[in-house]
Amino acid sequence: MANRETIFNLAVALLLLALPIAANYAGEPFYVTLATRIAILSLAAVGLNLALGLGGLVSFGHAAFFGIGGYTAGILASHAFSGDPLIFGLPGTKQMIVIWLVAMIAGGIVAFLIGLISLRTAGVYFIMITLAFAQMIFYFAISWPAYGGEDGLPIFVRNQFPGVNTLRPLPYFLICYALLAIGLILFKLIADSRFGAALQATRQNEVRVASVGIPPYRIRLAAFVISGMFTAIAGALFADLNRFVSPSMLSWHLSGELIVLIILGGVGRLFGPVVGAAIYVLLEFWLGGITERWQFFLGLILLGVVLFARGGVVGLIAGRARHG
Amino acid sequence: MADPVLAISELSKTFGALKATDDVSLDLKPGEIHALIGPNGAGKSTLINQVAGTLKPDTGSIRFDGQELTGLTVAERARRGLGRTFQVSSLAPEFSALRNVMLAVQSVQGSSFRFFRPVMRDTSLIEPAMAALERVGLADRAHLPTSELSHGERRQIEIAIALALGSRAFLLDEPMAGMGPEGSKKLTDFLDGLRAEAPILLVEHDMNAVFALADRISVLVYGRVIATGTVDEIRADPEVRRAYLGDEA
Ligand SMILES: Nc1ncnc2c1ncn2[C@@H]1O[C@H](COP(=O)(O)OP(=O)(O)O)[C@@H](O)[C@H]1O
Ligand SMILES: [Mg+2]
Numbered sequence: 001m002a003n004r005e006t007i008f009n010l011a012v013a014l015l016l017l018a019l020p021i022a023a024n025y026a027g028e029p030f031y032v033t034l035a036t037r038i039a040i041l042s043l044a045a046v047g048l049n050l051a052l053g054l055g056g057l058v059s060f061g062h063a064a065f066f067g068i069g070g071y072t073a074g075i076l077a078s079h080a081f082s083g084d085p086l087i088f089g090l091p092g093t094k095q096m097i098v099i100w101l102v103a104m105i106a107g108g109i110v111a112f113l114i115g116l117i118s119l120r121t122a123g124v125y126f127i128m129i130t131l132a133f134a135q136m137i138f139y140f141a142i143s144w145p146a147y148g149g150e151d152g153l154p155i156f157v158r159n160q161f162p163g164v165n166t167l168r169p170l171p172y173f174l175i176c177y178a179l180l181a182i183g184l185i186l187f188k189l190i191a192d193s194r195f196g197a198a199l200q201a202t203r204q205n206e207v208r209v210a211s212v213g214i215p216p217y218r219i220r221l222a223a224f225v226i227s228g229m230f231t232a233i234a235g236a237l238f239a240d241l242n243r244f245v246s247p248s249m250l251s252w253h254l255s256g257e258l259i260v261l262i263i264l265g266g267v268g269r270l271f272g273p274v275v276g277a278a279i280y281v282l283l284e285f286w287l288g289g290i291t292e293r294w295q296f297f298l299g300l301i302l303l304g305v306v307l308f309a310r311g312g313v314v315g316l317i318a319g320r321a322r323h324g
Numbered sequence: 325m326a327d328p329v330l331a332i333s334e335l336s337k338t339f340g341a342l343k344a345t346d347d348v349s350l351d352l353k354p355g356e357i358h359a360l361i362g363p364n365g366a367g368k369s370t371l372i373n374q375v376a377g378t379l380k381p382d383t384g385s386i387r388f389d390g391q392e393l394t395g396l397t398v399a400e401r402a403r404r405g406l407g408r409t410f411q412v413s414s415l416a417p418e419f420s421a422l423r424n425v426m427l428a429v430q431s432v433q434g435s436s437f438r439f440f441r442p443v444m445r446d447t448s449l450i451e452p453a454m455a456a457l458e459r460v461g462l463a464d465r466a467h468l469p470t471s472e473l474s475h476g477e478r479r480q481i482e483i484a485i486a487l488a489l490g491s492r493a494f495l496l497d498e499p500m501a502g503m504g505p506e507g508s509k510k511l512t513d514f515l516d517g518l519r520a521e522a523p524i525l526l527v528e529h530d531m532n533a534v535f536a537l538a539d540r541i542s543v544l545v546y547g548r549v550i551a552t553g554t555v556d557e558i559r560a561d562p563e564v565r566r567a568y569l570g571d572e573a
Binding site for chain 1: 376377378397398399400402403408414415416417418419420423424426427428430431432435436437438439440441442443444446449469485489
């Protein structure tokens with residue numbers, strides 16, 4: 001059954017694919033890069049949407065995972081470049097696939113450790129404690145000179161993907177788009193699965209979940225880890241897009257941006273993060289050229305969404321979410 | 325005499341200066357309905373919550389099937405077969421009645437850590453959940469969000485959940501509350517049959533239902549059990565009449 005939301009989602013997915021391809025052949029590679037930014041931020045926010053949208057976990061620390069993904073790409077590439085071994089004599093790498101895997105594992109491990117402690121709290125305490133952990137990692141990156149400290153770490157040549165010239169904008173966009181598509185498919189599968197049912201029920205009523213014999217803490221922890229993994233891969237892509245990693249990827253601004261994207265697009269909605277990221281990046285591009293204070297207008301839109309469209313833009317267009 | 329399924333002994337719980345549970349001992353035998361009555365604020369719900377694990381007792385022990393429950397989480401107790409309903413029903417409000425019951429079925433089947441198969445096409449979840457809803461007479465309301473159902477219907481969903489869990493003891497906190505006379509009558513008949521599946525600790529204010537159903541009654545006043553006995557014994561007990569039943573009984 002094709003309902004309105006499905007049609008809307010397909011239209012967004014097609015637009016996000018067709019426009020950069022058209023721009024590329026029209027000789028406007030800049031717009032391809034803009035679309036790549038949208039795809040990457042979308043993927044990061046799809047990760048957060050799993051925790052925040054499905055699980056009700058308002059993490060104000062997802063920059064930690066984004067930055068860890070970014071630094072994974074940067075550090076592995078810099079070792080491959082210099083030839084110095086990493087830890088345990090392992091070499092660096094320029095292969096994106098390996099980098100993504102390592103980013104995912106690193107993001108997952110850190111999410112596990114942060115989740116282990118922060119998921120014992122709820123509400124405002126959870127928001128604050130996730131922020132605190134992310135800030136710790138931020139300051140650690142700033143004060144660690146081996147990988148650039150405050151100045152960040154350049155990636156001299158974009159990393160490689162078998163059979164693709166990643167240096168050209170369009171192929172790199174397509175890689176990011178494909179990963180976003182996989183991320184969205186996984187999100188949808190998870191949302192509809194047994195795990196997803198337990199996770200969404202935990203958001204609605206934790207005592208109910210425990211009373212049927214499902215441990216809410218473990219469900220949340222697993223969701224937080226998966227969420228961190230998604231966002232870490234997005235971070236690795238972002239580093240390769242900019243060919244540069246810096247502590248700003250770990251800053252609380254980014255955690256806040258991801259939350260804003262999701263609220264704009266629609267909390268818990270499959271395409272909420274994509275729509276939110278598109279609005280965010282396009283506003284930044286159009287208004288950012290006119291005024292330094294473009295975020296003021298973003299704030300106005302956000303206010304409008306929070307006051308008049310609780311389901312975000314997706315909710316406005318496709319109506320309320322339905323649960324079978 | 326068979327061993328009790330549930331044995332509460334010397335349980336105490338205070339909220340500040342208030343003794344909500346005061347040295348309570350009572351048990352639940354196989355096949356019986358044990359009614360727990362007493363005025364508002366006597367500590368009935370507090371007792372149920374300690375058995376289910378949502379509140380921790382200060383001292384005392386609760387044994388279920390011969391095993392101590394102290395230290396187990398709510399989820400662990402549910403998995404051992406304690407099915408409870410809440411005085412104010414507690415469901416996932418955005419989910420339909422069916423999805424609420426399906427959650428119990430998936431718990432019984434072992435794992436919620438399955439990430440790929442969609443639940444709404446999983447007949448191994450839907451069929452047992454529908455069967456449980458049918459037993460409580462809610463099959464035709466199965467697809468409505470629980471937030472759109474009446475208080476009585478939500479309570480029935482909770483009973484369906486306890487059924488789907490394959491509970492080996494039921495803890496029901498005022499299941500008749502908010503139901504009309506007809507609903508109470510139906511539920512009374514239903515619970516009458518249910519005791520053969522698993523014993524019921526029944527907190528209830530509806531005295532007609534209690535007198536019709538209970539094998540034994542315990543009377544709780546200010547956190548203390550002041551009497552336990554059969555329906556006739558409790559009706560005749562002068563202390564109970566003074567403290568709770570009044571003279572109409
Ligand atoms: N969480 C709590 N904190 C403090 N006092 C409580 C709490 N829960 C219940 N009480 C008090 O304990 C007493 C027993 O309450 P309750 O068990 O709900 O009574 P009943 O179910 O018999 O009406 C009441 O005086 C109530 O106000
Ligand atoms: Mg009560």
